[in-house]
Amino acid sequence: MTGNGITFVDQVTPDFVKSLETLAIRKTYTPDATLFMDGEKATQLFLIASGQIKLTKTTNDGKELTLQIFGAGELVGVSGLFEQELTYTSTGTMLLAGEVWIIPRQGLEKMLIKNGQFCVEFLRWMGLMNRRMQSKFRDLLLNGKIGAFYSTLIRMTNTYGKPHPNGILIDLSLTNRDLAQFLGLTRESVNRMLSDLKKQGVVDLLPHGHILIKNLAFLKEAIFCDDCPPDFCQM
Structure with a gap:
């Protein structure tokens, strides 16, 4: 990833990444390509091998907000796990061209159920992401x-x-x-x-x-x- 940010890949073990690779379909995207849309059913996750993905949200009055920009090593499109009707909470588009691993959500859920260590690593990463977002919103509001x-x-x-x-x-x-x-x-x-x-x-x-x-x-x-x-x- 560009800069000093600690990514998903940095947070989990190499074995976890190798297991994800067995589930993934690799695809190369051009700039401005849409990976997922806000409100769509969340059936896939996206691990960035190269390039950058921008997450945006459009308000009711039509204003587009940029939530985050992610680079190589980050996992995006996670709105939750182990629920039947999950939807994406933002729109993901390619900012810079690159390769993305497309990972089926059900495949990841089965992998986490089978491997307790992977589940702990994933929950630890989700907790960190939530704390980052809460800290960001706190600053924006206060x-x-x-x-x-x-x-x-x-x-x-x-x-x-x-x-x-x-x-x-x-x-x-x-x-x-x-x-x-x-x-x-x-x-x-x-x-x-x-x-x-x-x-x-x-x-x-x-x-x-x-x-x-x-x-x-x-x-x-x-x-x-x-x-x-x-x-x-x-x-």
Whole structure:
């Protein structure tokens, strides 16, 4: 995966991954290809071998929100297990072309029933994902627009950050519209906030939509950051 994010594959044992491989159908997708739609019956899971998948949700008023962007090593499309009528809770599309392992949900459920160790690993990973999501929603709800924006930048450094001579490079190509969709804000609002941070020397805007965080401490102090473990503080 791009950056420092700890992925599903990092969380489970190699034996678990090998067992998933026996269930999987490998398929290569082009950018913008749809893997699953919000509300569809959830019969498959998707393990990313390469490329990136974007999860989005459309609100009742037609606004598209970006929930997460996942890279290689991540498992997506999990809305639950061991229920008859599960549906996807978001839409998954390819952001960058790559290979995906398509895993039947029933096959995974049977594998977990047979292997208690795999079941423990999977539940541990689901717990981590839930804590990440709760932490993200807490920040978005409690910190206001500017705080939510700062929190998102902090999470991006933990998930996609790479060391740079002048700070931390968010190694993800993002337009201001992309950033706005993470926050449910307008592009104009994000433009203003980025411009203010650049004037203060907190960030720099690099070619190809990359953001350089030059003063991470400023962002953390502004929102009274709890310094949660990086495993939790991710996108």
